[in-house]
Amino acid sequence: MKSTKITGRVWALTDPQGKLYDDIDTDMIFHNRYLHITDVDEMGQYALDNLEGWKDFSQKAQPGDIVMAGKNFGAGSSRQQAVDCFRALGVSAIVAESFGAIYKRNAINSGMPIVLLPGLTDMAGEFETGAEITVDLTTGVVTLGDKTFQAQPFSQVQMDIYQAGNLFAYGKSLGEK
Amino acid sequence: MGHTFVEKALARKAGLDSVVPGQIVTVRPDRLLTHDNTAAISKQFRKIGVDKVADPGINVIVLDHVAPAANETYAANHKTIREFVAAQGITAFYDIGEGICHQVLPEQGHAWPGAVIVGSDSHTPTHGAFGAFSAGIGRTEAAAVMATGKIWLRVPESVRIVVSGKLPERVSAKDLILHIIGDLRADGANYCSVEFAGETIREMSIAGRMVLANMAAEMGAKNGVVEPDEKTRTWLKGRVTHEYEEIFADPDASYKRVIEYDVSNLVPQVAKPHTVDNVVPVTEAAGTVINQALVGTCTNGRLEDLAAAAEILRGKHIASSVRLLVLPASREILLQAIEQGYVRDLVTAGATLLNPGCGPCLGAHEGCMAPAEATISTANRNFKGRMGSKEAFIYLASPATVAASALAGVITDPREV
Numbered sequence: 001m002k003s004t005k006i007t008g009r010v011w012a013l014t015d016p017q018g019k020l021y022d023d024i025d026t027d028m029i030f031h032n033r034y035l036h037i038t039d040v041d042e043m044g045q046y047a048l049d050n051l052e053g054w055k056d057f058s059q060k061a062q063p064g065d066i067v068m069a070g071k072n073f074g075a076g077s078s079r080q081q082a083v084d085c086f087r088a089l090g091v092s093a094i095v096a097e098s099f100g101a102i103y104k105r106n107a108i109n110s111g112m113p114i115v116l117l118p119g120l121t122d123m124a125g126e127f128e129t130g131a132e133i134t135v136d137l138t139t140g141v142v143t144l145g146d147k148t149f150q151a152q153p154f155s156q157v158q159m160d161i162y163q164a165g166n167l168f169a170y171g172k173s174l175g176e177k
Numbered sequence: 178m179g180h181t182f183v184e185k186a187l188a189r190k191a192g193l194d195s196v197v198p199g200q201i202v203t204v205r206p207d208r209l210l211t212h213d214n215t216a217a218i219s220k221q222f223r224k225i226g227v228d229k230v231a232d233p234g235i236n237v238i239v240l241d242h243v244a245p246a247a248n249e250t251y252a253a254n255h256k257t258i259r260e261f262v263a264a265q266g267i268t269a270f271y272d273i274g275e276g277i278c279h280q281v282l283p284e285q286g287h288a289w290p291g292a293v294i295v296g297s298d299s300h301t302p303t304h305g306a307f308g309a310f311s312a313g314i315g316r317t318e319a320a321a322v323m324a325t326g327k328i329w330l331r332v333p334e335s336v337r338i339v340v341s342g343k344l345p346e347r348v349s350a351k352d353l354i355l356h357i358i359g360d361l362r363a364d365g366a367n368y369c370s371v372e373f374a375g376e377t378i379r380e381m382s383i384a385g386r387m388v389l390a391n392m393a394a395e396m397g398a399k400n401g402v403v404e405p406d407e408k409t410r411t412w413l414k415g416r417v418t419h420e421y422e423e424i425f426a427d428p429d430a431s432y433k434r435v436i437e438y439d440v441s442n443l444v445p446q447v448a449k450p451h452t453v454d455n456v457v458p459v460t461e462a463a464g465t466v467i468n469q470a471l472v473g474t475c476t477n478g479r480l481e482d483l484a485a486a487a488e489i490l491r492g493k494h495i496a497s498s499v500r501l502l503v504l505p506a507s508r509e510i511l512l513q514a515i516e517q518g519y520v521r522d523l524v525t526a527g528a529t530l531l532n533p534g535c536g537p538c539l540g541a542h543e544g545c546m547a548p549a550e551a552t553i554s555t556a557n558r559n560f561k562g563r564m565g566s567k568e569a570f571i572y573l574a575s576p577a578t579v580a581a582s583a584l585a586g587v588i589t590d591p592r593e594v
Contacts (some may be wrong), residue, residue: 023363023452027560031567032540036250038217050562072364072397076560077539078299079214080315101368102299128575157201157329161528167321168225 004154004162006113007057007134008066008092016053020070020121024051026077026103030085041080044088063090066133070096070121074103093135095142095151097121108158109167113137117151131138137162179427181335182402183370186310186424190293198334198433208287209235209322210296212278213242216254218297219261221320230265231326238262239281244273244534247542274506276533279303279391279475284509286416290405292425295319295328300475300557302393306386307413308405308423310370313394315593317559331468332431333370333399337426340377342441347591349485350385351477351555351575352394355446357438359456367397369433372426377404377440383412384479391476392557395453445591447553448573451561459578462588469552470495470583472523472576473504473531474538477555480513486580487519489594490526496586501528502544504536527583540564 013021028051030043037043052079053067068088069177073096074082085105086094093113097120107114115135120127128145140153154162164170180188180195188195191202211218215238222230230236232378238258246252255273262270271281279300282288289307294301297319304311314328317405322328338357344350358365371393378386386403393401403409405423445459472478472486483505495501503523505511511533514520537544538556545565546552552564552571559571577591583592 025452025560027563031562033562034255035539038220040573047561050567056551072367075363075397076299076558078297078301078313079316079319083315098364100364101397102313102315104368105318109317109321126544155201155331167317168221171225171321171325 004137004139005134006066006093007047007066007132009062010129010131010133011057011061011065011067012129013051013054013067013069016146019031019067020052022070022121023075024069025075026079026082029074029082034081035079037081040084041087043085047085047089059090061089061091063098064092066135067091068096068127069092071096071098072100072120074100076100080104082105083110083112087112095135106155108161111162111166113162115140115151117142117149123149178431179429179434181370181430182424182426183310183333183335187330187332188292189291189424189578196332200332201329202332203327203329204293205326205405206235206295206322206328207292207443209319210237210278210282210294210298211253211319212239212298213244213254214297214316215256215261217461218316218319218323219257221317222323225320225324227324230323232489233267235264235326236267236323237287238267239271239275240273241277241534242539243541244425245353247332273534274508274532276510277475277535280478280506280510283307284416286418286541288457289417289421289513290409291421292493295322299394302398302401303387303391303475303574305390305393305400305410306404307552309401309530310402312400318545327381333368335370335372335430336366337372337432337435339435339437340373340440341437342439344377345441345443347577348443348445349439349577350381350388351444352446353440353578354389355448355456355573356443358392358396358454359446359448361396362524363396363452363454365396365567366393369398370389371398371401373401373403379406382481383408384481387479388476395557402519434475445575445578447578447588448559449571450559450570453557453559453573455545459574459590462572465572465588465592466551467553467572467582467586467588468550469500469502469544469546470579471502471544471552471554472579473502473506473536473554475506475554476557477576478504478506480510482576483510483519483523484513484556485576487522489577489580489591490584491522493526493584495527495583498586499583500544501583502531502537503528504531505533507533537564553588555578555579
């Protein structure tokens with residue numbers, strides 16, 4: 001069993017005014033000029049390189065870090081590279097107020113923990129880059145120091161796929177049962 | 178209590194009496210659409226350790242994104258796909274030149290009322306224009322569907338958009354959907370199934386309905402759908418040869434939201450850079466200098482779109498400061514446009530005619546922009562950097578507005594030309 005509690009250092013994806021970005025689209029996360037790349041390990045270096053103020057994210061991010069954004073993170077294209085580039089960097093979770101519909105599926109199916117935290121945009125000041133948070137995937141409780149916030153807990157299928165590793169491993173585990 | 182379109186479509190497919198929003202169902206989709214990304218998907222498919230696709234009959238593969246190949250890497254990807262198609266015995270394969278996947282799929286009879294279609298492209302909701310459930314998925318999932326023939330889906334909540342009134346002259350489905358997205362915002366229908374209904378939709382052509390369903394993706398929708406009618410049946414005749422059972426939402430179905438629009442006084446709309454919901458009436462964007470104009474894409478590359486542009490450009494010439502790119506959405510449309518004389522009208526007016534395909538819409542080839550340049554396009558996305566330079570600007574509008582702007586060299590209200 002994988003741990004269902006993830007602790008990591010926050011990268012709060014803020015705009016030049018210090019507000020969490022909404023509507024970070026798939027071209028900002030993984031630009032179309034890199035679409036010919038098919039090897040996941042090569043994708044990390046380009047993560048967020050088209051988001052104003054975050055071009056150097058891939059150099060700064062460390063394995064285990066947690067990415068945080070506002071509403072509709074991953075809007076746009078179905079390109080899974082926009083999830084895989086974070087996996088390549090070892091990002092341990094993405095927390096946002098909401099996600100693009102296909103992005104959400106891509107993340108779940110790749111075993112990348114994504115957490116919906118309603119109201120996050122309004123409480124963004126609470127989460128500063130560098131802060132350490134713990135996300136409990138089972139209960140949805142996000143802990144920052146002595147404060148807690150209620151995110152949406154994982155759904156059953158999301159947890160099953162996460163525990164298996166990804167959709168393929170999950171499918172195989174069903175076949176073995 | 179009654180059920181929405183998506184609840185009925187997914188319940189039937191899952192073999193259940195009824196389903197509720199939020200429920201996870203496993204279904205066997207009728208069609209799996211993939212495009213140039215089949216190269217990467219086929220690699221993932223092999224990793225699963227299965228030799229053969231579960232059901233080659235559901236696969237529809239169209240090479241459209243970078244077609245013909247722009248360089249060696251893309252060419253190698255296309256080659257991988259052709260070999261995969263041959264090895265797997267996939268018959269519904271459409272090589273370069275056939276057109277954009279979202280036009281070719283219905284033209285070739287792969288969309289029908291009540292069908293469940295998934296595709297590894299975010300504009301897969303387009304096929305909801307035929308009364309199908311049609312949604313975009315990622316490449317891992319596409320590989321998994323190839324291997325198992327199955328997919329898990331979360332039953333979406335439903336939003337019903339009811340449109341009334343007659344669209345004014347030179348105001349089209351594109352203006353309507355831009356207006357709706359500007360109103361509801363880029364996440365206004367997140368994870369939802371959007372039903373387009375009302376007298377205006379019934380009056381609308383199939384091409385217009387495809388514009389609405391296509392751009393439902395830009396408000397975050399899981400799928401968009403228009404219930405079938407006589408127009409749908411006529412369009413599908415000769416293309417879909419098997420029986421199908423139409424699905425209609427119940428009158429007493431429960432919606433997350435019902436929103437009404439009256440288009441009687443709607444004016445042409447423009448989405449300004451860099452988000453699709455940054456929408457203003459054309460009068461507020463008029464005068465903006467443009468370097469390039471594009472008529473085409475899976476949103477507006479159909480015969481009526483080329484006709485709307487030709488009507489404005491016939492006998493005239495575009496501004497010398499503008500490059501006008503025209504990409505019919507498919508070979509079938511290109512041939513019709515030749516027969517109707519639209520190709521002659523457009524090319525004589527100064528247009529550069531490109532082959533059916535996605536072209537420069539996603540910035541890979543055939544008309545990328547330099548820094549500080551601006552394009553007005555009939556496409557569905559204006560994200561920063563989508564058509565080449567990150568320092569370029571993309572404005573989205575209807576074919577009529579794009580054609581009028583190409584004439585003037587600045588964004589122009591098509592009602593004034």
